[in-house]
Amino acid sequence: MLTSSQHQLLRVISQSGPSSRTVLAASMGLSKAAMSGIARDLISLGVLRETETIYGQGRPSILLDLHPEGAFFAGISLLEDPAPLVLSDLNGNIVARQTMPLSRDPDAIAEMIAHTLPKLLAARKGASQKLSGLGIALSGFVDEKQASCVKSTLLGWQDVPLAGIVRQKTGMTTFIENDAKAVAVSEKLFGDARDIQNFSVVSFDDGIGCAHFIGGKLYRGNHGGAGEIAHCTIEPNGSPCRCGKRGCLDTVASLKAIKEAAKAEGLTCQSLDELETEASLGNASAIRILHRAGSALGLAIAHLIQFNDPGMILITHVEGRFDGLFGTVMRQAVEANVLPRYAGQTPIRTQRVDGDVWARGAASIAAHNFLIGPNPY
Numbered sequence: 001m002l003t004s005s006q007h008q009l010l011r012v013i014s015q016s017g018p019s020s021r022t023v024l025a026a027s028m029g030l031s032k033a034a035m036s037g038i039a040r041d042l043i044s045l046g047v048l049r050e051t052e053t054i055y056g057q058g059r060p061s062i063l064l065d066l067h068p069e070g071a072f073f074a075g076i077s078l079l080e081d082p083a084p085l086v087l088s089d090l091n092g093n094i095v096a097r098q099t100m101p102l103s104r105d106p107d108a109i110a111e112m113i114a115h116t117l118p119k120l121l122a123a124r125k126g127a128s129q130k131l132s133g134l135g136i137a138l139s140g141f142v143d144e145k146q147a148s149c150v151k152s153t154l155l156g157w158q159d160v161p162l163a164g165i166v167r168q169k170t171g172m173t174t175f176i177e178n179d180a181k182a183v184a185v186s187e188k189l190f191g192d193a194r195d196i197q198n199f200s201v202v203s204f205d206d207g208i209g210c211a212h213f214i215g216g217k218l219y220r221g222n223h224g225g226a227g228e229i230a231h232c233t234i235e236p237n238g239s240p241c242r243c244g245k246r247g248c249l250d251t252v253a254s255l256k257a258i259k260e261a262a263k264a265e266g267l268t269c270q271s272l273d274e275l276e277t278e279a280s281l282g283n284a285s286a287i288r289i290l291h292r293a294g295s296a297l298g299l300a301i302a303h304l305i306q307f308n309d310p311g312m313i314l315i316t317h318v319e320g321r322f323d324g325l326f327g328t329v330m331r332q333a334v335e336a337n338v339l340p341r342y343a344g345q346t347p348i349r350t351q352r353v354d355g356d357v358w359a360r361g362a363a364s365i366a367a368h369n370f371l372i373g374p375n376p377y
């Protein structure tokens with residue numbers, strides 16, 4: 001366990017990148033001697049290291065940065081079968097991978113993790129001594145302690161204390177998190193959102209996930225389900241949704257909904273790319289489906305911008321492109337449905353991600369707790 005001042009120093013470096021002792025002391029409000037003492041302890045723990053020397057006016061200064069191999073984290077995604085496990089370093093790089101069969105039984109999941117973890121750790125020398133936490137990403141609501149799954153439709157769970165069950169079997173500090181929130185934390189810690197205090201992540205996959213950082217902190221609301229745009233009603237009295245309501249965004253604009261609509265129209269497209277190609281060739285059904293989905297997603301994002309005024313929206317997608325009809329209609333719907341003063345003010349970035357995105361996000365939850373401390377938000 002690190003002390004709170006050690007966490008504070010790691011937090012500053014993880015937010016601002018490699019920095020000199022003088023800069024770090026100033027941003028922490030400490031004397032340089034006090035800061036150097038904390039840094040010395042972290043260097044001897046192998047978590048910090050001295051990197052390049054900057055020659056400017058006065059004495060040259062040496063920059064301090066996180067040591068990538070100072071700690072390792074395991075991340076597991078319960079979103080697919082087989083479930084991927086990754087090992088990440090302190091910079092968020094994936095250094096090893098494994099998979100395990102997915103189960104809905106929490107004890108069986110813990111059992112499989114305990115069984116697979118040694119194989120994952122064997123891939124990287126020294127990783128097992130420095131394994132500093134385990135993160136699990138799942139579809140559903142998670143409590144603010146990142147310990148218990150409040151509700152997951154996909155897994156059929158209600159109030160499942162998964163982190164404790166896994167900790168008991170593996171002996172590892174374990175945190176669980178909602179899939180989109182895990183990706184948002186990963187982006188804040190290691191990705192494009194590092195310097196942004198207010199942003200939202202929209203994950204576009206078979207379902208649509210959403211998570212928000214507000215004032216530099218992950219915002220989860222009272223029950224862990226803040227800002228879940230997937231179940232906003234977008235078409236009143238529309239198609240039934242798996243959540244029990246009708247006309248949710250998920251029933252119109254998720255990858256699954258788009259593919260189902262294509263199938264219902266007799267199209268043979270297997271992917272969003274193929275549907276885009278059909279639309280570009282003038283297929284009226286393909287155009288209609290992509291138009292409807294893009295409009296719905298754009299409308300939901302416009303509401304999101306209107307509510308939160310984020311500095312960036314990051315759309316992560318495992319399939320498809322956002323430069324075809326779907327993405328174009330989506331962007332037009334955003335602009336058409338926000339107040340004129342917001343129009344064009346919110347950068348919407350899209351990022352194609354690989355299948356490791358959820359497991360990497362899960363590992364970043366453990367990394368965030370290690371770097372920034374418990375109850376980080």
Ligand SMILES: [Zn+2]
Pocket residue numbers: 230231241242243244245248250
């Ligand atoms: Zn729904």
